[in-house]
Amino acid sequence: xxxNSLSTGYLVxxxxxxxxxxxxxxxxRNTLVMLMCIELMLNAVNLTFVTFGRMxxxxxxxxxxxxVLVVAAAEVxxxxxxxxxxxRRRPGATADDIRVLRG
Amino acid sequence: xxxxxWLIPMLPLVGFVALLLLGKRxxxxxxxxxxxxxxxxxxxxxxxxFVGLLGQHENTYENTYFxxxxxxxxxxxxxxxxxxxxxxxxLFITSISTLIHLYSxxxxxxxxxxxxxxxxxxxxxxxxxxxxxxxxxLLTFLGWEGVGTCSYFLISFxxxxxxxxxxGKKAFITNRIGxxxxxxxxxxxxxxxxxxxxxEFLPAAGSAAQTTVTIIAxxxxxxxxxKSAQIxxxxxxxxxxxxxxxxxxxxxxxxxxxxxxxLMCRISPVLAVSAGWVPVMIAWVGAxxxxxxxxxxxxxxxxxxxxxxxxxxxxxxxxxxxxxxAYWVAIFHMITHAFFKACLFLGSGSVIHxxxxxxxxxxxxxxxxxxxxxxxxxxxxWLAIAGIPPFSxxxxxxxxxxxxxxxxxxxxxxxxxxxxxxxxxMSRAVYRxxxxxxxxxxxxxxxxxxxxxxxxxxAPDEERDAALAMVPDLVLTFDPEPTHGHLDASYExxxxxxxxxxxxxxxxxxxxxxxFLNIPFGNLQFLERWLEPSFVLSNPAQLDASTAQTVIELxxxxxxxxxxxxxGYVLWRxxxxxxxxxxxxxxxxxxxxxxxxxxxxxxxxRIATDALAxxxxxVIDGFVNGIGTVAVESGGLLRRMQSGYVRxxxxxxxxxxxxxxIFVATRVVNL
Numbered sequence: 001x002x003x004n005s006l007s008t009g010y011l012v013x014x015x016x017x018x019x020x021x022x023x024x025x026x027x028x029r030n031t032l033v034m035l036m037c038i039e040l041m042l043n044a045v046n047l048t049f050v051t052f053g054r055m056x057x058x059x060x061x062x063x064x065x066x067x068v069l070v071v072a073a074a075e076v077x078x079x080x081x082x083x084x085x086x087x088r089r090r091p092g093a094t095a096d097d098i099r100v101l102r103g
Numbered sequence: 104x105x106x107x108x109w110l111i112p113m114l115p116l117v118g119f120v121a122l123l124l125l126g127k128r129x130x131x132x133x134x135x136x137x138x139x140x141x142x143x144x145x146x147x148x149x150x151x152x153f154v155g156l157l158g159q160h161e162n163t164y165e166n167t168y169f170x171x172x173x174x175x176x177x178x179x180x181x182x183x184x185x186x187x188x189x190x191x192x193x194l195f196i197t198s199i200s201t202l203i204h205l206y207s208x209x210x211x212x213x214x215x216x217x218x219x220x221x222x223x224x225x226x227x228x229x230x231x232x233x234x235x236x237x238x239x240x241l242l243t244f245l246g247w248e249g250v251g252t253c254s255y256f257l258i259s260f261x262x263x264x265x266x267x268x269x270x271g272k273k274a275f276i277t278n279r280i281g282x283x284x285x286x287x288x289x290x291x292x293x294x295x296x297x298x299x300x301x302x303e304f305l306p307a308a309g310s311a312a313q314t315t316v317t318i319i320a321x322x323x324x325x326x327x328x329x330k331s332a333q334i335x336x337x338x339x340x341x342x343x344x345x346x347x348x349x350x351x352x353x354x355x356x357x358x359x360x361x362x363x364x365x366l367m368c369r370i371s372p373v374l375a376v377s378a379g380w381v382p383v384m385i386a387w388v389g390a391x392x393x394x395x396x397x398x399x400x401x402x403x404x405x406x407x408x409x410x411x412x413x414x415x416x417x418x419x420x421x422x423x424x425x426x427x428x429a430y431w432v433a434i435f436h437m438i439t440h441a442f443f444k445a446c447l448f449l450g451s452g453s454v455i456h457x458x459x460x461x462x463x464x465x466x467x468x469x470x471x472x473x474x475x476x477x478x479x480x481x482x483x484x485w486l487a488i489a490g491i492p493p494f495s496x497x498x499x500x501x502x503x504x505x506x507x508x509x510x511x512x513x514x515x516x517x518x519x520x521x522x523x524x525x526x527x528x529m530s531r532a533v534y535r536x537x538x539x540x541x542x543x544x545x546x547x548x549x550x551x552x553x554x555x556x557x558x559x560x561x562a563p564d565e566e567r568d569a570a571l572a573m574v575p576d577l578v579l580t581f582d583p584e585p586t587h588g589h590l591d592a593s594y595e596x597x598x599x600x601x602x603x604x605x606x607x608x609x610x611x612x613x614x615x616x617x618x619f620l621n622i623p624f625g626n627l628q629f630l631e632r633w634l635e636p637s638f639v640l641s642n643p644a645q646l647d648a649s650t651a652q653t654v655i656e657l658x659x660x661x662x663x664x665x666x667x668x669x670x671g672y673v674l675w676r677x678x679x680x681x682x683x684x685x686x687x688x689x690x691x692x693x694x695x696x697x698x699x700x701x702x703x704x705x706x707x708x709r710i711a712t713d714a715l716a717x718x719x720x721x722v723i724d725g726f727v728n729g730i731g732t733v734a735v736e737s738g739g740l741l742r743r744m745q746s747g748y749v750r751x752x753x754x755x756x757x758x759x760x761x762x763x764x765i766f767v768a769t770r771v772v773n774l
Binding site for chain 2: 022025026027029034095096098099100101102103
């Protein structure tokens with residue numbers, strides 16, 4: 001198996017992970033699971049960056065991953081905070097129950 | 104000293120603000136004293152500034168205080184222009200206003216809105232001072248609108264009565280028509296000269312196209328006829344009588360109506376270079392107004408109506424003077440007119456006050472016995488307005504007529520006939536009011552809403568015969584009927600308090616000696632020499648006259664005045680049989696002008712304005728409202744996208760990303 005086909009495998013894996021995350025985000029109603037799906041999508045993208053960085057022999061791909069990790073960490077803090085707040089106020093609420101901000 | 108000029112309008116403004124905050128607490132009479140003190144201080148300041156102005160180059164002082172409206176190339180400053188003309192105006196405005204304020208302290212005593220009256224009076228004087236001191240058209244317009252608004256407040260001061268409220272509205276609306284002309288003129292001035300400052304655009308008037316200058320002159324003249332009550336916009340002034348009498352004096356003598364004449368004098372460089380027919384038109388409008396108003400005044404029963412029409416008539420003379428290019432004489436007549444008309448109005452106010460609100464001359468008579476000071480001062484002013492030498496009106500009016508003769512004999516003839524009528528109707532008013540029988544003892548008092556003719560008809564036979572024998576014209580009815588008090592036969596009229604008689608005496612003296620400001624012989628033309636630098640004439644030589652000519656003209660004027668007075672004396676001191684016939688119904692009803700306007704505006708005018716209102720409601724409002732409706736409806740549709748389901752947003756994002764992906768894949772990659 002050549003390096004190129006291995007890279008293609010990584011790309012296919014990240015595409016599958018991304019699709020899985022996106023499908024989960026749209027399909028599941030549990031807010032915690034939805035957050036996990038978002039994490040899954042983010043890491044799929046990270047994998048793509050690293051793969052391309054390797055394929056093109058460019059360090060930039062890995063640098064961007066660090067940025068994404070930092071942003072993701074911040075996002076998780078806010079997201080989990082929201083989820084905890086919702087869980088305290090309305091135990092057992094799904095994402096569809098929280099639709100006060102509608103037009 | 105001349106730097107104090109800003110203080111002249113500021114003092115009445117301070118009075119206004121002080122009364123606004125404290126007026127109710129000060130109350131009767133201290134609110135009045137405060138207002139009087141402020142205007143009096145303004146007069147003292149004006150005198151100091153006058154002394155300072157004498158030391159200035161060309162007797163002119165200009166100063167810019169701050170930038171009022173800086174908007175790109177459009178820039179209007181708060182600036183003062185003090186030249187000989189505005190100085191003369193300021194001096195007589197503040198002096199007469201002070202006297203009127205003092206008089207009002209007595210006249211308005213006991214009124215429940217006492218302090219409010221003085222608040223408006225101070226604002227009125229402030230506006231007028233801004234009008235004459237403003238150094239650009241917009242500042243003049245500010246004062247112009249200010250006096251219009253204050254006149255509305257004051258004319259309908261006793262707004263509980265329907266007639267007073269509608270008189271205020273009439274004054275305001277009629278003035279708006281003139282304001283339209285003023286505003287259009289301002290637009291033209293700015294478009295042509297790029298500035299509204301008098302000292303910038305007036306000297307440049309000669310360099311603009313004659314058509315433009317003519318339009319500016321005509322539009323400003325429309326503004327002036329609105330404010331100064333000339334044909335065809337004079338109708339508001341007689342109705343302005345509805346206000347308290349000191350207001351009438353203020354409007355007619357010192358402020359407001361003189362604004363139009365001032366404006367015409369101010370723009371003399373524009374008139375000098377406009378088309379030749381403009382001054383001729385101004386002169387004729389003035390002459391015809393003088394004549395028409397004088398004819399109407401011969402048949403009025405309300406003592407204030409007589410004076411009101413006489414003001415319209417005298418303002419006509421001023422416009423006649425402006426039209427023939429004798430601007431300083433217009434100002435001269437304005438000043439002498441301010442003296443004697445203020446005296447006449449305050450005198451009539453004193454009469455009305457002493458007669459318990461009776462205004463109909465048919466229920467007066469022999470008041471000289473009860474009100475000697477009022478009678479003597481009123482008669483001094485009467486001789487002044489009638490043009491009897493050497494009273495003030497003689498010098499100013501006959502000088503106008505002399506200049507009119509140089510321009511056109513026809514103008515002179517019209518003016519002279521109006522002068523004859525003036526002397527006659529004023530004599531009629533004097534003899535009906537101050538001489539003859541004590542008619543209120545015989546003529547029954549009408550009830551509320553009843554005309555005097557009805558009251559006479561309802562009286563017992565003997566009373567009616569006695570009343571008709573004494574006053575044969577009782578059966579004439581007027582629309583609107585003069586205001587009637589309820590004094591009965593036993594009533595004893597009284598002289599007014601000193602706050603009212605002192606201004607009368609001062610104004611009476613001024614009416615006698617005011618003419619010596621400008622006597623057309625030798626070196627005695629003080630006012631003319633003082634004012635002359637303010638004006639620009641197209642043809643100065645037209646106004647030169649030899650002494651012999653002047654003497655002849657003055658003699659003719661004096662003779663005409665005396666004939667008028669004698670006619671008034673003969674008719675109204677004796678011949679009762681002919682009195683009724685001397686009052687032509689056509690004149691009594693003001694040439695049916697008011698009625699004609701009511702018919703016109705009530706009929707075709709109503710239809711036209713209704714059509715305009717429909718157009719406004721459906722087409723213009725429809726367009727504006729349509730834009731709003733489109734925004735509301737589309738927003739109502741779009742807001743449904745915001746469902747609140749997070750997962751649906753995610754789907755939207757995914758679909759969007761997919762569309763973007765397809766776009767990139769098909770358009771970018773294949774290239």
